[in-house]
Amino acid sequence: MNRRTFIRCVGCGAAAAAAQSGLLPEFLGGVQNAMAFDYTKKLSSVEARHYKKKPDGGIECGICPRHCFVTDLERGYCGVRENRDDTYYTLVYGLSCAVNIDPIEKKPLFHFYPGTTAFSIATAGCNVNCKFCQNWEISQVRPEQVDNLDLPPKALVDVCRQRKVPTIAYTYSEPVIFYEYMYDTAELGHRSGVKSVMITGGYIEKQPLAELLPHLDAVKVDLKAIREAYYRDVVGGELQPVLDRLIQMKESGVWLELVYLVVPTLNDTEQEFRDLARWVKTYLGADTPLHFSRFFPQYLLKNLPPTPQRTLETAHSVCRAEGLEYVYLGNLRGHPSESTYCPGCGKIVVGRRGYTIYEYNLKGNLCRFCEKHIPGLF
Amino acid sequence: MARRALLLGFYSIGGQVLLLRELVASLNGDELFISTALFGWLAAVAVGAYLGGRQRSGPHWLFLPAAILLPIMILATRFSPSLTGHMVGEAIPFAAAALISIAAMLPVGLISGWLFPAITRQHMETQTSIVRVYLVEGIGAFVGGAAIVYLVGEWLSGLQMALVISILMVAVEYVPYGRSGIHKLRRILITLIVLPSTIFLATYLETYLTDLQYRPFSVLDSFDTHYGRQTILGQAGQQVLLSDNNFEAVSADLNTAENLLIPGLLYHPSATRVLYIGRLEYGVAELAAKLPGLSLVGLDPRPGLLASYGDTVAQPAIEFDMVMSDPVTFFASPESRRSRPSDVIGFAVDFQSAYRRSGATGTGGRSEEFDIIVLNAGDLGSYKASRLITATFLENAKQACSGVFILLTRYDTDSHISAEKQRPLATIYRLLRASFAHVDVWPGATTLFIASDVVPVEMLPYDTIITRLDSLEYESHFVSADYLPDRLSSFKRQRLLAAVGGTAGENSLDRPELIHQHLLYRSDVRSVDRHLLSFIAYESTWTVLIAAVIILSFLVVSLLGKPRRFGLFLFFTAGAASLSLELIMFYTFQSLAGALYSQMAMLIGAFMLGLAVGTFLSSLIKGRFCGYAALVIMLILSVALRVTWESWALDAEYANRLFLAHLIFLFVVAAATGALFVAATRHYYGGETKANRGIGYAYEIAGSSVAALFTTAVLLPVIGLNWLLTGIAVLIALALAGFIVRR
Structure with a gap:
């Protein structure tokens, strides 16, 4: 017997012996466990909305522009919606993996009841994969991989009422992927006097959004760039559907604010700021608040530096020069651009420093000094 | 030839x-x-x-x-x-x-x-x-x-x-x-x-x-140092420091600087002497200049950065000292804190006027105690960073700290704490609790640990923090009353306290788990990484088994056929055992005495010299004696290290003795490896003229590659130093037994 034959025999023999003794299945099980983590955590089995059964089997998800085709026992891109025997289920209904009570300014929503708080929730999963995601630990994992809190819509609304928190914010990850949970909570909340705001990337299909908007009080959209290439390379999504939905939101009358995260070298040219301002002014109106947010090294872009203050100030001045009335800079505590100024008289109507409101000069929606109408919910 | x-x-x-x-x-x-x-x-x-x-x-x-x-x-x-x-x-x-x-x-x-x-x-x-x-x-x-x-680097x-x-x-x-x-x-x-x-x-x-x-x-500057590559980038008026292409700091990062300096002053308002482990440029020095009465010392081994900081304007008010030393070396003993004047660089005004201090001023020549010591932990995925969060290091640092020890990590605990993040946080907390009587935590975009033996930090009421913040002669922007109510809300603090009080690992010299915990946390960015790293960390039995199977396969292949084939296993053992022991010695030295390049270079040099000397001497001695001697020496050294490494840890303050011990150990291991190579060559090639002249060398290098893959990165955190050394001793014993039997 030569060396090669011996090794072959020993290899086959060992594999057969291991299979016989149960060692092999155990080994494979060990590998599987390592890959799948803990499957014992309970997931929800609530039927999803907005999907179509395909004639040849499988379903097509219609919640976002991805239109995932999902075969039996597979999940969509978001990882939280699963096809079981051609019925589509959401796995995260009532399962929050992040819960906080945040100042509304942190969202940021500056024209929506300043100084109040929002009960903020999120589930695992997301329908894009932004390389700078601040919440990648929950947005880029499956629901089995996080600790979920059992918080169905009724319990959530009850908690808000008990704690006297006026608003529920669907935030951190992408609320579009837990559409049913958000929809039912927002609807129930409205009936109970609790408001709802959606903090989203706006990557959602027209029909689901149309059904959802009546139950929302405000929407903050992260418009990540004004270039399609950026959405393709950095976000893993598409720009045009987001722009279309922004127009839809504005037309619906829901209160809308925009955030633009300025990522150094990737979406921070003056031309981009100008294009952004022009698009917002043309399609959403000059009175739509636009927040420029500072990037901090995160997730896959953890080796890019934070956004220079000068770049943010350039963005601010470009957009103001283009005629936008409410342009804010985030994460620059003490900067004048944190506050809301009346476009009529130029005076501070809501003075902010961090999350603190130190000056408030509004009577309803009117400037106390010149009585100009300031848009928003105050 | x-x-x-x-x-x-x-x-x-x-x-x-x-x-x-x-x-x-x-x-x-x-x-x-x-x-x-x-x-x-x-x-x-x-x-x-x-x-x-x-x-x-x-x-x-x-x-x-x-x-x-x-x-x-x-x-x-x-x-x-x-x-x-x-x-x-x-x-x-x-x-x-x-x-x-x-x-x-x-x-x-x-x-x-x-x-x-x-x-x-x-x-x-x-x-x-x-x-x-x-x-x-x-x-x-x-x-x-x-x-x-x-x-290179110079x-x-x-x-x-x-x-x-x-x-x-x-x-x-x-x-x-x-x-x-x-x-x-x-x-x-x-x-x-x-x-x-x-x-x-x-x-x-x-x-x-x-x-x-x-x-x-x-690119404002890019240069190699002995510790890696430093690149300084400029954009829109700010300077960015990259270390090995890794974002380290940005000027002037007031947010990070406030998180590093202000909390210590809130817990210890009378503090005047602060030691910051890291670079003082990029915000910390600028902030300290605005805090009256504060005397600041930086501790970092990398030269060259100061001069390259360029023309960023600092606010001149006080002078700073940079001690160019490794943190482990610096804290090892009171003697080592008595820095040599040549290690201390004072700088002032605009960072460009760096000058050598005389021993009479600054920290030069004096053993220091500091009111506040600040450690910016950075990425914990390497031993370079994680060795600063061990019981030994913290205990040594405590000896130099008369007030508060601040540890800043980049873990974001503001909105949620995942299971992967909980583990390293809990490990850090446990280690701090073991060294300090009082420990508190601050959640946020960066998580702060505040530890002290004299200040009951965990009992400081929130109102007192705010009052002390107001009494600072500097208006803090980010660690301020405008953010703290949210950051330090009882809900977030309780969540973080629950997390740090949960399941923790260890991060000792025996079992440095923190790097695995951190890598697992980071592995969530890609599913392939997650599968691979969770297999290594959680399926430890299989990891050990795979290493063992590889070694046994080499043994079996070498045992088949003529007795001379056993020479191949000797080659393999020479590579595997020597590189394992070399890596372990580098690890223990860096953990106990620091990682100054000059010392590390001497250790590597000693190993290579030993290899040459061992090969040369054994080539002069005929017969099988060299093989027996080499294997016995290697076996004795592994067993001796297994038995004594804990007392080495206790002797860490005698840095020179420790260095000498490592130097001798590495030289002898290498000399034995050289001798084993000669013995293996004689065993395998004796009388053969047509044999593959590369196969012996290939087996030796294959042994080294197995050691490189498994020793410090995989097995050390999983099975610990004791079992690892035992494993190496068993491998050498197998080789010795075979060498005796397969004549």
Whole structure:
């Protein structure tokens, strides 16, 4: 017997012996466990909305522009919606993996009841994969991989009422992927006097959004760039559907604010700021608040530096020069651009420093000094 | 033959060190990645040696491709992130980085391994030629290693050094050789003209390429230090410090600076002397200048940065000292804190007027105690960072701390705490609790640990914090009453306290788990990483079993057939045991005494010298005695280390003794390895003339590659130092038993 034959025999023999003794299945099980983590955590089995059964089997998800085709026992891109025997289920209904009570300014929503708080929730999963995601630990994992809190819509609304928190914010990850949970909570909340705001990337299909908007009080959209290439390379999504939905939101009358995260070298040219301002002014109106947010090294872009203050100030001045009335800079505590100024008289109507409101000069929606109408919910 | 073997040693160490440096600098690698890269190199050398041994051609034609490949692979490595579709600033996930590193190491490693048997064929007698090439190659590696250590980072960049090696190879191998004076003069002249011109041109090439690499940032400076590559980028009025392509700091980062300095002052308002472990530029010094009465000292071993800080304007108010030392070295004992004047650089006004202090002022000549010590932990995925969060280090730091110890981590605990993040946080908390009587935590975008033996930090009411904040003579922007109510809300604090009070691991010299915990946390960025790393960390039994199966396979293959085949297992043992022990010694030294490059260079030098001395001496002694002696010495050393390492840890304050012990240990291990190689060569090749001349070397390098992959990065955190040393002792004992039986 030569060396090669011996090794072959020993290899086959060992594999057969291991299979016989149960060692092999155990080994494979060990590998599987390592890959799948803990499957014992309970997931929800609530039927999803907005999907179509395909004639040849499988379903097509219609919640976002991805239109995932999902075969039996597979999940969509978001990882939280699963096809079981051609019925589509959401796995995260009532399962929050992040819960906080945040100042509304942190969202940021500056024209929506300043100084109040929002009960903020999120589930695992997301329908894009932004390389700078601040919440990648929950947005880029499956629901089995996080600790979920059992918080169905009724319990959530009850908690808000008990704690006297006026608003529920669907935030951190992408609320579009837990559409049913958000929809039912927002609807129930409205009936109970609790408001709802959606903090989203706006990557959602027209029909689901149309059904959802009546139950929302405000929407903050992260418009990540004004270039399609950026959405393709950095976000893993598409720009045009987001722009279309922004127009839809504005037309619906829901209160809308925009955030633009300025990522150094990737979406921070003056031309981009100008294009952004022009698009917002043309399609959403000059009175739509636009927040420029500072990037901090995160997730896959953890080796890019934070956004220079000068770049943010350039963005601010470009957009103001283009005629936008409410342009804010985030994460620059003490900067004048944190506050809301009346476009009529130029005076501070809501003075902010961090999350603190130190000056408030509004009577309803009117400037106390010149009585100009300031848009928003105050 | 000797000339070529010397050149091979030079080339081999150059390829290994320069490519590894380049990979770490370009892919910001962590501990596992370094192991993978080293494994990639060694595996390629092993395969090259085996394949080269099957050929009959000489080495002449191999030197040209070898010379061309080295600088090309350095450049390819530098641009590998963009070549593989990653953008500037993007972290490369582990699996991708590992694949890139193996691919980058493959060509040079393969050719380096191939050269070994090719050179031995210049001599008819198999045994003698192998031992001679091994010996001279070792000497070449020693000379090359010394040249790289002292030239790279001080005089030359990695690329320039690679070009120097390439030119030398071409000059020695291809410029016509002759004994006449004219020939020698011609060779010297050609080398003298080509070498400096290439280095000069490479400077411009490198500047151009670095600009290209970081576009659209403007590169203000980029240079190699003994510890890696520093790049300073500029954009819109701010300067960015990259260490090994890894974001480290930005000027002037008031947010981070406030998080580092202000909390300590809130818990210890009367503090005046602050030690910051890290770079003082980039915000901390500027902030300290605004805090009246504060005296600040920085602690960081990297020279050169201060001068490169450029023209960022600082607010001149007080002077600062930078102690150029390793934190572990600095805290090891009161004596080591009594810094030598030459280690202390004072700087003031605009950071450009750095000057050497005399011993009479500053920290020079005095043993210090500090009211506040601040540690910016950074990324915990490497031993370089995680060794600063051990019971030993914290206990030593406590001796120098009369007030509050602040530890800042980059873990974001503001909105949620995942299970992967909970574990390292809990480990850090547990270690601090073991050293300090009082520990408190602050959630937020960066998580703060506040520890003290004298201040009951956890009992400080929130109102007092706010009151003290108001009484500071500086209006804090980010650690301020405008953010703290949200950041320190009872809900968030309770959540963090619950997390840090949960399941914790250890991070001791015996079992440094923190790097695995951190890598697992980061592995969530890619599912492949998650599967791979969770297998390593959670399925520890299988990890150990895989290592054991590999070793046993080599044993079985070596035992089959004629007794001489057992020589192959001796080769394998020489590689596996020596590299394992070498890596362990580097690990223990860095953990106990610091990682100053000058000392590390001496340790590496001692190992290489030992290898050459052991090979040479044993080649003079006939018979099997060398083999027995080498194996017995290695066995005794492993057992001795297994039994005594804990007392070494206790002796850490006697830095010189510790250094000497490591130096001697490494020298003896290497000498024994050299002797074992000679014994294995005699055992396997004795009387054989047609055997594959590369196979023995290939087995030795294969053993080293298994050790590189498993020892410190995989097995150490999983099974601990004690079991690891036991395993090595068993491997050597197996080899010894076989050597006795298979005569």
